[in-house]
Amino acid sequence: MGETMALLVPEAPGHTAPRFHTEIGGAESNVAVHLARAGRRVAWRSALGDDVFGHHVRERLTDTGVRCLVREDTERSTGLYMKEPSSGGTRVRYWRRGSAASALHPGDAAEVWRWRPRLVHTTGITAALSDTARGLVGELFERTPPGTLRCFDVNYRPALHGPANAGLLLDLARGADVVFCGLDEARALWGVRTLPDLVAHLTGRAPSPGLLVVKQGAEGATAVRDGHSWFEPAPPVEVVEPVGAGDAFAAGFLHRLLDDAPLPDCLSEGARLAGVVLGLPGDIPPRPEESAAAR
Template identity: 45%
Template sequence: MTESRPIRQGPVVCVGETMAALSPDPPEPLAQARHLRLSVAGAESNVAMYLADHGVPVTWLSALGDDPLGARVRAAVAAAGVDVSHVRTEAGHPTGLLVKDPDPTGTRVHYYRTGSAATRLGPELLDREPVRSAALLHFTGITPALSPTCRELVTRALDTPAGQRPYAISFDVNHRAALWPQDGSAGRVLRELADRADIVFVGLDEAQNLWDTDLTVTGLRRLIPRPRLLVVKDGSRNATAFTEDDVHTVPALRTEVVEPVGAGDAFAAGFLAGLHREATVPQALRLGHITASSALQVTGDHGALPAPAAITRLLTLPEGEWEALGTGQRGAAPC
């Protein structure tokens, strides 16, 4: 592994809960809706599905209830080319559910995941396949908020010093305030976990809400100094990657936004796929933006990537031509 690309060739394992999701179709306030659309939603499986789209061998590791919603989730993630053979079924514990409530001022999400199958995940997963053979483990800050055993899983994975781990660990801060107690612990826990990872993703606005309203992109690197790669997403404007000895900033692509949900996961997957294929860090940032644009243009979490030839063309554009395309998203930001 090089200094700027802390991923060796090999499979990726994404660990975390995926839920069934209900949303009004067509989009309208939930109280007025006559029809609901059933889909699946999960940050880590989103990353896994986009990695599979990019040709990266990837496994999603989780638990589902012994129920029809669990079967629906398993089938949807598998259909994207992700290995789900290690997802376990927890009898007596349901598959988690979320319900979207669209509104002109934004979409509220109602979670029904207390006691779900995935809250039973624990650190014993680290001693088994597919983790032992992984080149990269991907976590988000959602998992440690789900239950004490889930927090122990993420904490134990990150407790081993980076140089002694058999795999790299990427960590998307992905703060979900509704999952955390209102005692300020989220900021402390998420910062401690992020600072032990090899690769970290965080939104600038997310960091300002968690840690300091006056935080800058550079200030974030001082706050989280240890990761070999820290990627800061500045809304619809750009993304900056701090390596151990350099800084790279790449503007986002201009994109018409249909729905921003899932774009942050798509960006992370694109960036990781770039590292996996040994792209430069600026090219990995470009691939993150390209993948995020795919998510922004659909109502679900998972949109189709451009054709491989189109991706290659975008990755090899001269810097000035990329910047001409990179005037941001029209609509909500993807972070």
């Protein structure tokens, strides 16, 4: 559950007006695509505008095997963002205020429950889109049917969240069953600087997540459950672009978790898939047939 936007990526600069090709991007739909490619039955619930970008998002996700449970909004447009690559890194600009997905509301949860999912995944991005979207995330976590795991990736974005949302993200993380959080995010949000401090901050009171997965950047990641922890080092990789690697890690981890695999195996698959995405210019690896055609 969450917003997916159209993404404009500039082609090689020239002496004429800039040209762009269109991709898509969204934290939750990135996870959905990776899980669908792993053979899972995956659905994505959101809202899109009745416009060319909304149609593009729906077509791209459907082509990857994700079932799109989309509410089409005839009054609001699909969100849009643009990447600006440079020698100093990639800058991202957003046009999402008042988007169709910002009008997500608690009533959208009914479509999710209709499919009786084993796991519902959303992020702190969705919770910050609007008051109604925040209410939707609360509905997903507070009225979860028995047997459905609630998964939450903090996914802190300074420009979107700001200091006012630190408490909101903490409450949502404590109310989930599975939580992904970067140690750098915890430092920025809650002033927590070490792994033991973060574990105590999120699990030291009720409610608290049953499984906490802490992303530690280039070092690796640690899973914590029932007072025990497991660490997986990050694989060596030449980084092309870091955007989307966290979503890939979450998808790889969840794929093995749904198999009831041991947590070291979940961490290993998460790290492997994140490493693949770190070595690519986009959020999602091309399909095998696309890679063969490019060669």
